[in-house]
Amino acid sequence: MPFYTYTAVDSTGRTVKATIEAESETLVLAKLRDQALHCTEIKKSSKGFKMGQIGKAKVPLKSLVVFSRQFATMINAGIPILRCLDIASNQMKDKALKSVLAQITVDVKSGLTLNEAMQKHPTVFNKLFVNMVKAAEVGGILDAILERLAGFLEYEAEIKGKIKGAMMYPIMVLISSMGTLFAMFSFVLPHFKTIFQGFKVKLPATTQFLFTVSDFCNHYWLLVIAMIVGAFIGVKVYTKTPKGRWQRDWLKMRAPIFGPLGMKLSVARFCRTFGTLINSGVPMMRSLEIVGDTLGNVILIDAIDKTRLSIREGNKLSTPLAKCGLFPDMVICMIDIGEESGKLSEMLVKIGDFYDKEVEATVKGLTSLIEPLLIMFMGGIVGFIVMSIMMPIFKLVSSIH
Secondary structure (H helix, E strand, O other): OOEEEEEEEOOOOOEEEEEEEOOOHHHHHHHHHHOOOEEEEEEEEOOOOOHHHHHOOOOOHHHHHHHHHHHHHHHHOOOOHHHHHHHHHHHOOOHHHHHHHHHHHHHHHOOOOHHHHHHOOOOOOOHHHHHHHHHHHHHOOHHHHHHHHHHHHHHHHHHHHHHHHHHHHHHHHHHHHHHHHHHHHHHHHHHHHHHHHHHOOOOOHHHHHHHHHHHHHHHOHHHHHHHHHHHHHHHHHHOOOHHHHHHHHHHHHHOOOHHHHHHHHHHHHHHHHHHHHHHOOOOHHHHHHHHHHHHOOHHHHHHHHHHHHHHHOOOOOHHHHHHHOOOOHHHHHHHHHHHHHOOHHHHHHHHHHHHHHHHHHHHHHHHHHHHHHHHHHHHHHHHHHHHHHHHHHHHHHHHHO
8 A cells, every 4th residue: 555745734723744554645635634634735655654664663762761751741731642642743852753653643643542553563662562551541541551651661771771781891891802812813823923934943732723723714714704694694593483492592591690690680571561561450361461472582471371371271370380480489479479469560560679679780790700700711812822822932942042
């Protein structure tokens, strides 16, 4: 179906520019008339705003937080939804979100509900966002739910920021170390090899190994790059298959140090998302389905799917979660208490808070551990290279004497 870009004037005299999908220009004009818009210009769009481009839009969490808070404030002030969307779209600085909001405004004007319009943009508004808005529209508490969403997204952004900030220094150290090793193998070692060949010194096995690696990297560097890129693409393609995805997630969970950290992150996200959804009025079975989609781990998703089936059979939430063996005993115990006391959502949020703090403490400890380990690792490699170079030099000096 083609897209049409139009310019129109509303009843207040404000100019509106947007792109709409329709079978013909006549249908576009009819839709605009239904929305009390006077069209001044219309043309078929070959570039512009296409659904494929919308679906690929990437919006930072911070932009969604700002939008949610602004939208909640305007709704709470009694401003109609369409007017709120117009204001938010005009004031939004993020270009991707601005375009998406413009299309949502058009869809809502054409008769869709807010959650249905948002559902057309899954990379911007995920299932969590859409279902919470849907529950809010049914319950008439859109402003409160949007405030809750903003708080949830803000906390998510804060946790991600802390993890990225903590890992930045070790990553920079590793990159600079790899650059140093590349320079040594590409420029330093070949000069030493020429010197030793000139003096016809018998090289130890370690020194010969270094020169062999250096020659290979210098003469076949394109092959090395091709092998690295090929391996990366091969792993990416394989992990998109069901078996590859399962093995990838299994390795993530079993990896030393990083495995427990990833599990804590998953538990925190599960509890916080699940608690927020239930607290917002989303049914438990639907909440579990949404939570599974947000975790991004097929092993955990499978466990949650089994949990949903078990609940359908009349079991408590804590029973199947305990059987899967993935969640810590403390989480199971607190969920069980939450079910018994009728305060499951509050208990889940508390568990999420606890594990978020655990993640923060683990990342700090991991950072302090990785830094000396990286220094020791690189020091060992540099020491090995230096000793391998010095041994032939000692032989050369002793032969001269």
